[in-house]
Amino acid sequence: MPRRRRLRKIVAPPGFKGYKPYGITHVSKEPVELLYEEYEAIKLADYDLLNHEEAANLMGISRPTFARIYESARRKIAKALVETREIKTVYGNAIMDKSWFVCNDCNSRFTIPKTMDKKQCALCASSNIELINKQ
Amino acid sequence: MKTVITASGNSVDTQFDKRFGRAAWFCVLDEDTNETLFFDNANISASNGAGTKAAEKMVELGVKKVISGDFGPKAKDLLDKFDIQMVIIQDDDLAVKDIIKKIKH
Numbered sequence: 001m002p003r004r005r006r007l008r009k010i011v012a013p014p015g016f017k018g019y020k021p022y023g024i025t026h027v028s029k030e031p032v033e034l035l036y037e038e039y040e041a042i043k044l045a046d047y048d049l050l051n052h053e054e055a056a057n058l059m060g061i062s063r064p065t066f067a068r069i070y071e072s073a074r075r076k077i078a079k080a081l082v083e084t085r086e087i088k089t090v091y092g093n094a095i096m097d098k099s100w101f102v103c104n105d106c107n108s109r110f111t112i113p114k115t116m117d118k119k120q121c122a123l124c125a126s127s128n129i130e131l132i133n134k135q
Numbered sequence: 136m137k138t139v140i141t142a143s144g145n146s147v148d149t150q151f152d153k154r155f156g157r158a159a160w161f162c163v164l165d166e167d168t169n170e171t172l173f174f175d176n177a178n179i180s181a182s183n184g185a186g187t188k189a190a191e192k193m194v195e196l197g198v199k200k201v202i203s204g205d206f207g208p209k210a211k212d213l214l215d216k217f218d219i220q221m222v223i224i225q226d227d228d229l230a231v232k233d234i235i236k237k238i239k240h
Contacts, residue, residue: 011208015225048207049183058208106237107225113218122200122222123237 007095008037008069009060012109019080019087032080035092038073045070104128137198138164140234145173147232151224153204156186162231163196166238171231186210193219202234 013036037059044055056066080087102109103121110122120127141158143150152158157179163172174192178185186206190213193201200220214221224234 011211012223044208050208054208108222109225110222111215111220113215113220115218116220122220123202123224123234 005093006061006065007093008040009058010036010040010094011058012100013094014039014089016089018089021080021084021086024084029083029085031086031088032076033090034073034076034087035069035090036094037069037092038076039089040094041066041070042073042077101129101131104130136166136200137196138166138200138202138238139193139196139198140164140231141201141203142173142231145175147171147235148230151202151204151229151231151234153225153227155201155203155206155210156181156189158189158203161189161192161196163198164235164238169239171235184209187213190214190217190219193217 018031040059041055044050044058045052048055050058052063052066052070055070056063059066061069077087079085100109100111101121103124103126105126105128106121106124108121108123112119112122119129121129140162141152141155142160142162143152143158145160147162149160152160158176159179161174161176163174164170165172174196176185176189178188181188187209190210193214194217198219200222201214202222202224204224206214206221206223211221
């Protein structure tokens with residue numbers, strides 16, 4: 001039996017459901033499924049410009065595992081570009097970083113430091129808040 | 136209590152800046168007196184470590200809450216350590232004064 005998959009920590013889900021090519025002649029190919037952890041790997045390595053060691057630590061996985069996820073993410077994006085496929089984001093084996101809350105009234109996300117005991121939205125003071133953690 | 140809002144210019148009429156480490160200006164709002172102060176960001180074009188430097192600046196200014204569009208992992212770690220509350224707003228077209236209004240209801 002294979003070893004169980006460790007959950008990959010991510011800070012926030014991607015801000016989109018997918019990407020679509022435009023100006024193409026033929027349609028309806030199967031979309032490429034990009035996992036949340038793959039999106040996060042691309043973000044950490046190529047947008048936040050971390051090295052793989054630091055990025056792996058943030059996601060709570062080993063460096064080789066990070067490299068594998070990153071590799072797979074790049075291949076999927078390349079495949080989508082070359083074969084003009086849609087990119088769809090799917091949940092995968094990710095877990096949201098626990099410390100973030102979302103306000104259901106104003107949609108802002110925020111942290112609550114341990115020195116603060118009020119459980120309310122940092123912006124509109126609504127108490128209609130929840131943890132960002134889908135699991 | 137002091138709150139920082141990242142701004143693209145040095146007045147409350149300018150747009151809110153969605154970046155933290157590379158925001159153009161930091162607007163420091165004193166929630167008790169409603170006064171605002173603007174600081175320009177010295178690290179706006181730094182090749183790396185802008186988020187860390189900005190977070191250090193927040194600690195120096197003694198703010199308790201930072202409102203921006205996104206925080207990098209290093210900035211987040213540092214702000215967490217100093218118990219500074221982070222708020223992420225994802226609306227694009229907000230001016231700094233709109234956010235101040237939201238805090239004040």
